Amino acid sequence: MVRLPGRSAEPEPGERTRKRFVRRQWARRWGLWRPLLVAVLAAALLATGAWVVWSSEVLGVDRVSVEGTELLSAAQVRAAAGVEPGTPLARVDLDRVARRVETLAEVRGASVRRAWPDAVVVDVEERVAVAVVDLGTSLRGMDRDGVVFTRYERPPEDLPRVRVVGAPDNEAFREAAAVVSSLPTDLAAQVHHVDVETVDRISLALRDERVVVWGSAEQSEEKAAVLGALLQAREAKRYDVSVPGQPVTSG
Incomplete structure (x- = not known):
């Protein structure tokens, strides 16, 4: 074979065969190792990400x-x-x-x-106060669940006071809160304070000095409705709605 000047010699058939064989070998080996390398890289990325999220201050609370x-x-x-x-x-x-x-x-x-x-x-x-509890040495706000929380130097004028006779306890506060929370806004505004002697002996003192015998906190919504009607229908000094189906007035 005559080689023309300036042109590279083409590889011999045997050389081409050897190179194809080498390429096939590398391709086969790469095909075997590639999934493993991908898995290793993915695991490394996941581990790094987990460390950044769970252990480092990179995503820490600022x-x-x-x-x-x-x-x-x-x-x-x-x-x-x-x-x-x-x-x-x-x-x-x-x-x-x-x-x-x-x-x-x-x-x-x-x-x-x-x-x-x-x-x-x-x-x-x-918590939102529905009444002010008079504890003798302090005035505290009480929410609808009967929980006593904030202190008042000067209590809000639009909130009724709760006075517990004897040692105050959580049950008495809960009963008083249930009574106060059952009152419509216009009726609640007329209440000066709530006296709690026991959980079954609760009474309301209105701002015009009339007294309401309430009883327990049971049926408070029905009692509130009956009281509202009585206040409009009858002038009296004492209203007893402890049995809402049989209200009594006197004085």
């Missing part, structure tokens, strides 16, 4: 946001939440944080959520 507070300050809620800065956000126990916040007397309920990449959000439902 701030705790507080929503829904009026009685409490955000600082008080953060202190109760107890979330350490830098804690991996994924590892924050949201339920535990909520339970810690709910130990605050002013908190009726709390929900906690993550706000990626670096925040915990605490949404607070504060």
